[in-house]
Amino acid sequence: MLLALDIGNTNITVGIVENSEIIMVHRIKSHTSANEGLTDIDLSKITNVIISSVAPKKTIDYQNWCRMHLNLKPFIIKHNNIIGLKLDVDKPSSVGADRICNIVGANKKYSGRKIIVDFGTATTYDVINKNGIFIGGAISPGIDVSANNLYNKAALLKNTAFKFPKNVVGRNTETNLQSGIMFGAVESLEGMIIRIQNEMNWQNCRIILTGGFSTVISPGLSIKHDLEPFLTLFGIEVINDINKLHIIKI
Structure with a gap:
């Protein structure tokens, strides 16, 4: 095990x-x-x-x-000890281990161009070309980090559940917050994906959501996507299999 x-x-x-x-x-x-x-x-x-x-x-x-x-x-896990991993960025050593696992896991499950969005402390966007090579991405504050910063700065605002309200226009403070946080996150995510696709001149690519908030955000998205909440763990499993195969070959 x-x-x-x-x-x-x-x-x-x-x-x-x-x-x-x-x-x-x-x-x-x-x-x-x-x-x-x-x-x-x-x-x-x-x-x-x-x-x-x-x-x-x-x-x-x-x-x-x-x-x-x-x-x-x-x-x-490090950037330079994963067999077959290709990182075409300015400083490969700066790519986080979690992103490496996501890249490996996504390449194992899906072929072609991919954008992985991982909702953690930070929201990361990993862009992978048709050859499975990581070519860069983007990092923004995580949903809960942004929300908690707002709560800490505004004395009259209190923590609220991370869920989509029925309407964009809230009728009380709680639904105002839920609307701004949740629908704001959706617009940010979809806007970033459109920008990435336009810059890369990709008409079609696979969008993969993972991380703690992926299951919460997924229902609110209008774009087609794959939900893989445990992609990082799956990537670790794939790396384990790669290591075992390498040992056998040696």
């Missing part, structure tokens, strides 16, 4: 993969220590660990825990 750890700035997604199938997904807050986050999960059958992380200090904590408690050395 594979223990797949996706360590983000806000959440850590813990996945267990058996026979190329994700059989368990558990989310914990990123401030949670490895001892707190992993102790209560049955990891007795784990034979391999792969970590995708954008939080270096947390990487060390979870890496050391796996060595101590599972007697396993985790494979840490």
Whole structure:
């Protein structure tokens, strides 16, 4: 069994993969220590660990825990240790591990041109050409980051549920906020996709949504898209399979 750890700035997604199938997904807050986050999960059958992380200090904590408690050395995903990965950007080393996993996972599932939108602490747009090469993208503040910043700055506004209201024109403060946050996110997303397609001169490409807020935003979109909430974990699984094949060939 594979223990797949996706360590983000806000959440850590813990996945267990058996026979190329994700059989368990558990989310914990990123401030949670490895001892707190992993102790209560049955990891007795784990034979391999792969970590995708954008939080270096947390990487060390979870890496050391796996060595101590599972007697396993985790494979840490980097831009230069994934067989077949092609990053045609100015500084490949700056591409986050989560984006790398999304690229690998999307290329495994889908052929042709792709735009991956990952809703996390930041909303990232990964642009992949017809040859499966990552050629760049965009990064914007995540939906919850923008909303929480608004709440923190405006004393009279309170947290509200992230859901689409019935109408764009809200009748109270709560529905005003929901309209601005949710419909605003949709317009931003669809506008960015149109801009990317126009700049790339792509009439058709596959749009893939992933990340924590993907299931919330998906129903509000007017553009055709594929919903892959656990694309990052799937990418980790694919990387694990690639590594095993490489070891066998060697």
